[in-house]
Amino acid sequence: MEGHTGVFNINYIPTKKLSFNIASAYTDSKAHIEAFNFAGPLEYAPETDGARERYYNYDFSNVADYSDLHIRELDLTLSASYIINKNFALSAGYNYLYYGDADPYLYDGTGRAHIGMLTLNYWY
């Protein structure tokens, strides 16, 4: 199991009335089960002369493939705020969400979401 996570945040206030912000979190993670062999047990098969043998063998060759997971996630937000006067301010923002199935397990869960925001702030 291995994972990398990076986070960054930038605040920029060019004037007293205007401010910008960028925030992001990114994760890249992998996990897997190493290949293995496991023989079936020695058993007495029916209608034999009493000799023991491996009646059947397990086949776990697919386990390493099925268990191989690789996921990437990103959460990115861009926002800006403008103070109109001592009581009012206007804010706008955009949030991007990404989930990536780089090595799909049973189904591909990859998806993206886009969220745009526009807000009027009032304070007293």
Add this chain to the structure above:
Amino acid sequence: MIKKIGICLMVFVCILFVSLSFSEENNKDVNIKVKTGIHGVGVDGKTKVKVGEYDVLDTGVNPDVSFSLDGRIENTYFSGEATYYEDDDQQYSGNIDMQRYVTEEFSYYRFYHWLDHDPLTNLRAAATNAKEGGKVIPPLVTYTDLEPGKEYGIMRSEMESKTTVRVPMDLPFELKAFFNYRKEMRKGRRQALTMGGKCSACHVVSNGKVINEHIEDYNPGFIATFKNSSVHASFSYEFLDRKFGEDASAPEIYYDDPVHPGGAGYLFDDRIQYQDAKLPYNQLPKSRKFSHKAKLNTYIPSMSTGMFLGGIYSRTENEEQDLQFNLKSIFSRLSSSIIPGLAMNVHFRWLDLANESIFVDTNEPTGIAGPNAGHTYADPSHGGTYNANDPDFVRDSAMSRKQYEVGFDAAYLLMKGITLRGSYLWKQIERDHYYLSGENETEEHRLKLGINARFTPPIIKKPIRTSLSYKYQSIYAPFANENAAFVGEESTIAGGPFNGTQYWELQEMRNKTLTNLPTRRDEIRFDTTIPILDRLSITGFYRFMKEENDSVGWKNWTHMPSISLWYAPFDKLNFSMSYLYRHGKTTNPLCVPIYDG
């Protein structure tokens, strides 16, 4: 949609007028903030479960509104916050303090949690190969999904109210009575799995389960506080009445008729509990919990020493099976910093947990074919050689136990800026119905050593904060499953009524006790913050953890380093970055069920 926009605008305008009225009264003790706006959502992908697990993500444009206020009107203080984002994403809270005699805290939140839908195709990862010239072996597992592709999720909400009244009587101590109420709800649908196959391949069945759960708490109590120059003391008592209920019906599936996989017919009807019938599964019983909790806290300022003593008694009832689960616990701690520079704590805990045993009267159907036709499995009149045991049994609980714990911890100021920390804990668990290899006691020793330092190196000339700690745990006889699996090459002796090794013979061959709990655990933690410049600082962190249990061949280790940076090159610009790396490995024996179904 237009209705929602109208409501948001109306809230905004109302708060605007309220604030203006405060302004007219020149009351400057009220602060109000309100935000109203719109948000648009677009989703691209086959499913939104992974992208926004806790986001509603309703596509389209929707309004939202939030406000906060705090202030004072004469001797009454108040504050409140509210956020409406979506119908299933809201939260509200409010506090009011009326002249310190009555305080009220209220909160409500609601959010949606998307749940995964396991397609079960991973079951194909395990298969068998027939031996050369032998029979074709059926697959180990088959499955049926009765709701393929359905999205599952649960809406969760909680409402909580805490009311405290200071009793206005002239007493030698302060007395407060409180009444807390909480209600938590979970509504939605989730995946529920069960196994419907018998004897041949395991047949896993997936269906949807409606969730309509609630938890309701009534929690009254009182706190008495006494304080003078010699002693500070407080005593509190509280009672809890908790109800849990699931109002939705359990899902039902049809349990297959047991058929011999080799084509020998209906031989197993005499020993299969659920067969040839549509039955409910994944049921949750209604339960009720009563608990009494008392605490005594004292502190003597002249000796810098305090003592805490607390006790809990609780009883939890399964209202559908008339079963009880009782818990009794006493905890005490003595804290002292009477020696300058040394802070010490000693604590003791005793816990007695009793979970009732229950007699399980199993179904005993009559065989309809084969050598046991006309008889139940344990029918002594049949005279069979393989059905010698009574299937009814008493289910004792492995949870029932007594637990003792004694601990000591201390912090010593070695010199200015350097503190040494150390602690030791001993814990013993005695189980009423032991499930260990000949042992009914688990014993644990835990040791922790650490150092915190704050010093100013000559080059940087700014204070650096650093801490380093090491924790060691040794556990004797951790909780395990005795005779959980067979390890080895030997098999049973040939013979018996059917020839060939039978599944119950493999069950009896089990010889290995298994657990995933460690007997030894080591952990190292290190972190440091270095302010390189007034506008630049770096924080580093590292954690290493290793657990192992040599008797079962189980190991688990993890490395986790991280680094963070904060930099403000100008007054108008600042940024922060961090990177975390995690690497771990678990080594575990593989256990394969020979008896499938």
